[in-house]
Amino acid sequence: MVPALLPDSGNRLSQHRWPGKKSKFNLVIWEDMSKESVLKLFQEDSTVVNIVEDGSNAKDENKSYDTVYKEDSEESCDVKTKITREEKHFMCRNLQNSIISYTRSTKKLLRKIMDEQQASLDYLSNQVNELMNRVLLLTTEVFRKQLDSFPHRPVQSHGLDCTDIKDTIGSVTKTPSGLYIIYPEGSSYPFEVMCDMDYRGGGWTVIQKRMDGIIDFQRLWCDYLDGFGDLLGEFWLGLQKIFYIVNQKNTSFMLYVALESEDDTLAYASYDNFWLEDEKRFFKMHLGRYSGNAGDAFRGVRKEDNQNAMPFSTSDVDNDGCRPACLVNGQSVKSCSELNNNTGWWFNQCGLANLNGIHYFPGKLFATGIQWGTWTKNSLPVKIKSVSMKIRRTYNPYFK
Ligand SMILES: [Ca+2]
Numbered sequence: 001m002v003p004a005l006l007p008d009s010g011n012r013l014s015q016h017r018w019p020g021k022k023s024k025f026n027l028v029i030w031e032d033m034s035k036e037s038v039l040k041l042f043q044e045d046s047t048v049v050n051i052v053e054d055g056s057n058a059k060d061e062n063k064s065y066d067t068v069y070k071e072d073s074e075e076s077c078d079v080k081t082k083i084t085r086e087e088k089h090f091m092c093r094n095l096q097n098s099i100i101s102y103t104r105s106t107k108k109l110l111r112k113i114m115d116e117q118q119a120s121l122d123y124l125s126n127q128v129n130e131l132m133n134r135v136l137l138l139t140t141e142v143f144r145k146q147l148d149s150f151p152h153r154p155v156q157s158h159g160l161d162c163t164d165i166k167d168t169i170g171s172v173t174k175t176p177s178g179l180y181i182i183y184p185e186g187s188s189y190p191f192e193v194m195c196d197m198d199y200r201g202g203g204w205t206v207i208q209k210r211m212d213g214i215i216d217f218q219r220l221w222c223d224y225l226d227g228f229g230d231l232l233g234e235f236w237l238g239l240q241k242i243f244y245i246v247n248q249k250n251t252s253f254m255l256y257v258a259l260e261s262e263d264d265t266l267a268y269a270s271y272d273n274f275w276l277e278d279e280k281r282f283f284k285m286h287l288g289r290y291s292g293n294a295g296d297a298f299r300g301v302r303k304e305d306n307q308n309a310m311p312f313s314t315s316d317v318d319n320d321g322c323r324p325a326c327l328v329n330g331q332s333v334k335s336c337s338e339l340n341n342n343t344g345w346w347f348n349q350c351g352l353a354n355l356n357g358i359h360y361f362p363g364k365l366f367a368t369g370i371q372w373g374t375w376t377k378n379s380l381p382v383k384i385k386s387v388s389m390k391i392r393r394t395y396n397p398y399f400k
Helices: 035-043 046-058 065-069 077-147 162-168 221-226 239-246
Strands: 012-018 025-030 178-182 191-196 204-210 252-261 266-271 290-292 326-328 331-333 384-394
Touching: 162 178, 162 191, 162 204, 162 384, 204 239, 221 239, 239 384
Parallel strands: none
Antiparallel strands: 012 025, 178 191, 191 204, 204 384, 252 266, 252 384, 266 290, 326 331
């Protein structure tokens, strides 16, 4: 503060007690001080200068600065009070204004921050949704691929069917049994099949296989349509694919059913001229002449057992001839598929054959769920351990 720095010498002209700011201070003006130094003194503090100017305006302009500062302390008391009040008001106003503007800017800032946070939240939420959708899509894709055991891969096919492969490739070199890609006439895609090139001359396309009960055959129409299982283990090739193979132009196929009992005896049933009608007619099955030693279970014993010329049924697609119900072993049955543990077959009220019946493991007391009712031992159906259904082209010997 300036007054404290003033030298304590010369004659004192006037003394002002100056209220203001945080503390009061004295302003002492000396006689020997020049006008410039006094003014400079005041200019050190803008508040002081303003007050000096205000004070000089109120008084006669022509008065010398000496006269102005000669006013004694009693005379300035009222002025000081007034100034103090005004300053207080001024400060209050300033403070209020500052608070208001601070509040406004804080509100604005907070709103801006909240808007930004909301925007980030929205963005994150969208990202999460997008990721969830992707996860859902991928899960569906994985699930679909698991269901579709035989993906339609765009690969070079080896032939129209296993007989065709044997006749074309086999004429040059020995063709082993195994997996081949076939592309039958009329099919819109090639697909993989198991070819049995060893059994009874080879050239067999395997359309069904049961051996260990690992694959679940209790399935709906769509699975029986497309096929399921493992071509190297148990499987059902699929009605659509079987249809494509057996319905090629200028061909006829034979069906061979190879059965094995739990005590390892073998039996078979074969049919020439095996073919299916299309999906619209639920793949109605047609069988030619029977031969074999397991009996013609497809045709059965009674007229109503005959599964020849019957459409395919599953638990969700009922073509079994029981409308609304039929009597099987004294039991009223509405659905043969349900009676047969929800498996799919060419049932007819319900018939003696169901090679897709549920597989019971060997040694169990229950009769096997795989049925070929004409194969009996001591008047009881033989318990079947494994079975395969194969098809092969047949040629009319007169035209060969
Ligand atoms: Ca029915």
